[in-house]
Amino acid sequence: MDPGILGGMTLARQLWQAYEPYHAIVYWAPEARSATDALGCSGYWMGYFGMRAAPLGPAPAAVVAATFYGFDPAMVARGVPEVWRRTSPGAMLAARLEAMDAALRRVLGAARCASPEVARAAQLCAQAAAGAEYAGRPLGAANAALALPDPPHLALWQATTTLREHRGDGHVAALVHAGISPVQSHITAAGSSAEAAAQYATYRHVSADEWTEGVDGLRSRGWLDARGEVTPAGRAGRAAIEAATDDLAAQPWRALGPTRTQEVLDLLAPLARTVFEAGAVPLRNPIGVTPAGPVAAQGLAPPEGV
Secondary structure (H helix, E strand, C coil): CCCCEECCEEHHHHHHHHHHHHHHHHHHCHHHHHHHHHCCCCHHHHHHHHHHHHHHCCCCHHHHHHHHCCCCHHHHHCCCCHHHHHCCHHHHHHHHHHHHHHHHHHHHCHHHHCCHHHHHHHHHHHHHHHCCCCCCCHHHHHHHCCCCCCCHHHHHHHHHHHHHHHHHHHHHHHHHHHCCCHHHHHHHHHCCCHHHHHHHHHHCCCCHHHHHHHHHHHHHCCCECCCCCECHHHHHHHHHHHHHHHHHHCHHHHHHCHHHHHHHHHHHHHHHHHHHHCCCCCCCCCCCCCCCCHHHHCCCCCCCCC
């Protein structure tokens, strides 16, 4: 199996859609917010930046903003480095595992967390992560350097976290190569409408002026027309970025091999479905991950979150 097009979607993207929901529970889990509050964090975003950046050590705001890419640096600076004055990266790493232990047991149930299927998925995803190349991928490398926890459901969470950050690092590289700024990455993904601007003002604290500047820049390169609609050139440009992201994310799966890679898909798809059915990740989310099948049409109300 080569990471080519399967069912209209590259294999690397199918895998991302399968493992991302399992990882992304952390962003909406009340257990995660409680854990970061207990460490002295003020509000959701300080806890978010602390938990996600903890594998990097006590990184300054400029490093966190650069590696995360899509957040306003001023927004990051409101939480970092203050978070490291209130707690330590080590305490954050322990807290996120404790939070995910509780969250996964709640979402999946204790029996399923301890099931042979979860244990096998953890083994395979850990092998894929161990076979990945991390040069130029700081978030992926930082997570790969962490020891895998013993319980299979947590080992799977850590492995999927490493894989998604490996993919994210590649996505940032593709955006930088294309000359697309952080704000423009949001515009090309979501469109330039007032609704999209409001969404990213909430999720990423993009100001109206920053949004307008991003729109003007995309219009000048022919990616948006005078009405702010995406042009054929814009659609082709964004498609090229996504194709590059998928290509850069395919290497761990090539290393794992076709048979085991297909097994990963087969094992993770039911878990992803359960995550969405439980409302642990909202159907409408800023990550871009979506459920497959009937659950996508149920119109579940998304919880408050990122």
